[in-house]
Amino acid sequence: MTTQTLAETGQVKRAISLRSVLNNAGIGLALLALILFFSVFTEHFLTANNITNILTQITINLILAVGMTFVILIGGIDLSVGSVMAFAAVVAGKAITLPGFGPAEAIALAVVAATMTGVLCGVFNGVISAYWALPSFIITLGMLNIARGAALQVSDAQTIYAFPIAFEEFGSAMIYGVPVVFIVALLLVLVAWFVLNYTVFGRLLYGIGNNEEAVRLAGHPVFWYKVAAFTICGFTAGIAAIVYMARLNISSPIAGIGFELNAIAAVIIGGTSLSGGRGSVIGTLLGAIIIGVLANGLILIGLSDFMRQMITGIVIVFAVILDHYRAKYTAK
Amino acid sequence: MKLLKIAAGAVSGLAMLAGTAMADDKPVVGLIMKSLANEFFQNMMVGAEAHQEKRGDYELLAVGMQNETDFESQINAVENFITQGVDAIVVAPADSRAMVRPLKKAMDAGIVVVNFDVALDEEAKKQRGVELAFVGPDNRGGAKLAGDALGKKLGEGGKVVIIEGNPGADNATQRRLGFEDSVAEYKLDLLDSRTAHWETEEANSVFSNMLTAHPDIQGVMAANDSMAIGVVKALESAGRDDILVVGFDNIPAVGPMIEDGRMLATVDQFGTDMAANAIDLALEVVNGGPELEGWVKTPIELVTAD
Incomplete structure (x- = not known):
């Protein structure tokens, strides 16, 4: 029974990867067009410094969006990632400023604190929405408030600062002009890509998004797979918190307001279907780059804040319309 | 029920x-x-x-x-x-x-x-x-104090940008107007003015992009200290120590930045x-x-x- 399903998913996999190449090519072309446009119409867009800036600026959103891809692939959504990031940053900020630790221990402690906080929030989201089969939209909306309140409570609404120098250096380190924090994000993308394409777990996440009942009837523990997807999303929120702290050298309890929407936008622009079962983390990478290029290029071009917001919104709507046609094409 | x-x-x-x-x-x-x-x-x-x-x-x-x-x-x-x-x-x-x-x-x-x-x-x-x-x-007067400190250092024609608070919020508007008063009084050259919604990370990104568009910026007026911190971090990663930053609120986190010169000034309105x-x-x-x-x-x- 299981072997049969695996063989089937193998076939599905080949079909999906061919299609995903086509999908990603479309997004890639859109990105190229944007880059070309900004290169022609602005003076500084295609400079080494600016590219470094864009990579730094998309890092947090990309990390959150990688986790979000897992949740959206199973047909869920996680609205709590921005708040969970702030909560994780505040807990880690408290940990890293504890007296009596050397810089190395303090940083290690902060990394553990941030990722554990993220993981626990993710487990909460996953267990509650999967066990009672409740819409993750509502559960994670609850978590959005729980985590934000917890962040404010733990920090007493104060900005935490004065972290070890080594931590700050990690946040601004470069390798050949590429920010180290971006390389961290890229590694996460690679790991996620491998897991989603080459492990049974990953393939079954697609399966759950397409037809949960079929995966359940095939004897797989759907409950734990769903919990795992939300846990991964919480984990990436913890990693994002570390990057936030290293980059800005503070922990703010009001950080990350609205970040969940940017992460969802990156996933959707990247061609992952909101109804689950279809999409790729490489698309998410391209989606995050598109959002970052837009935010950067529109400022370089001198467009006002309000126009910038409108155009970003239009791009999201456009991406969803595109997804509608992609779905139709796939159904044929 | x-x-x-x-x-x-x-x-x-x-x-x-x-x-x-x-x-x-x-x-x-x-x-x-x-x-x-x-x-x-x-x-x-x-x-x-x-x-x-x-x-x-x-x-x-x-x-x-x-x-x-x-x-x-x-x-x-x-x-x-x-x-x-x-x-x-x-x-x-x-x-x-x-x-x-x-x-x-x-x-x-x-x-x-x-x-x-x-x-x-x-x-x-x-x-x-x-x-x-x-x-x-007087939010407007306070912002003008900070803006004037910057204006005095830069002198006429100094190139500045403003990082604004939430559009529509009264204190954000007053502070922007105060900064603009300084711009007018010291005949500064205002290159750009954008919101970062009072937030550090957004100010960091928005200001990095403004700096790319206008590499000749000499001074930054941030409508609160949280955003000023984001600006300071952006300047550090761009390797620029020639740009002056002023903020508003005097939160504890900017204390060290003012002491070591990464920030020129902030404004205390004794909120406590x-x-x-x-x-x-x-x-x-x-x-x-x-x-x-x-x-x-x-x-x-x-x-x-x-």
């Missing part, structure tokens, strides 16, 4: 609380704050509580709100205070127009109302026939004392003192390394 019951329970709970407060002969002051998620207001609240303990001759009922734009809950708070029959309401309005009507109702009920932190809109006051003094800092001072003024009126008039300006101070 269940919800209704819970709501009813909450209301009667509140009424009981009020009942115990009334039992004492001390005057009761209702304090209405803005978002306690903002450390500025959080500190102010702590200052007010300490003040109440120190004076000990009044009862303090304090409420905050969830976020900067949640003025619905402020209106509800005013109405609850009227029902509870407090002696004075001390309020930092989240919206300078929406709050006029409920406050008028409170004044009609014989409650002493003191408006602090953000002034109510003049037009809206006139329309309702409300005469109400304002106790608070602000609510406490407004309560003092309200109690004077409650105890038979004269009505407040016009604008009672509270202290502001430029903070620099020297």
